[in-house]
Amino acid sequence: MNIGQLRHPADHPLSAGFTDNTDKVNAVAERSDGFVWRCVDEAAALKSEGIALYDGDPNAICTLSVWKHPADLEAFVHKSVHGAFLKRRANWFKPQDHRTYVIWPVAAGHRPGFREGLERLAQLEAQGPTDAAYDFDHLRQMAGPKASE
Numbered sequence: 776m777n778i779g780q781l782r783h784p785a786d787h788p789l790s791a792g793f794t795d796n797t798d799k800v801n802a803v804a805e806r807s808d809g810f811v812w813r814c815v816d817e818a819a820a821l822k823s824e825g826i827a828l829y830d831g832d833p834n835a836i837c838t839l840s841v842w843k844h845p846a847d848l849e850a851f852v853h854k855s856v857h858g859a860f861l862k863r864r865a866n867w868f869k870p871q872d873h874r875t876y877v878i879w880p881v882a883a884g885h886r887p888g889f890r891e892g893l894e895r896l897a898q899l900e901a902q903g904p905t906d907a908a909y910d911f912d913h914l915r916q917m918a919g920p921k922a923s924e
Contacts, residue, residue: 776838776839776892778835778837779837779864780832781793781834781835782867782868785836790867793860800857803851803856804840807847809843809844809850809851810840810842811840812841813839813840814839814840814889817836817837817838817889820888821837824888826889839887839892845878846914849914874910877898877909877910
């Protein structure tokens, strides 16, 4: 799960570099190795769970997806077109003083909700990375050194 606050409304010209490419990046995710599922209507899901991110800020956005293996997610996030947008996130998103994403294990067939994601994000923030809620750095540590290292 990933959360953030756009610097400007989604329909503002300064957000266009991000918002005009969201469908393209989501399509790449859906074709990527290991992709299982993503929430396609985040606003409706948040509303149904009674969640108002960042005190109801209309510029708050989030994503929630499930991947077969964390390494598949990492490849999509950092090695696909998504990585180019990630490098430019400061152009579109407000800086935060807290973690903005969390990775956690999900049982086969389970579709997590945003409340579950926010609980895992709070756990990561409070306890640091554990096997129950972690970030990419922890993922790399769990994988260990490469054979060539």
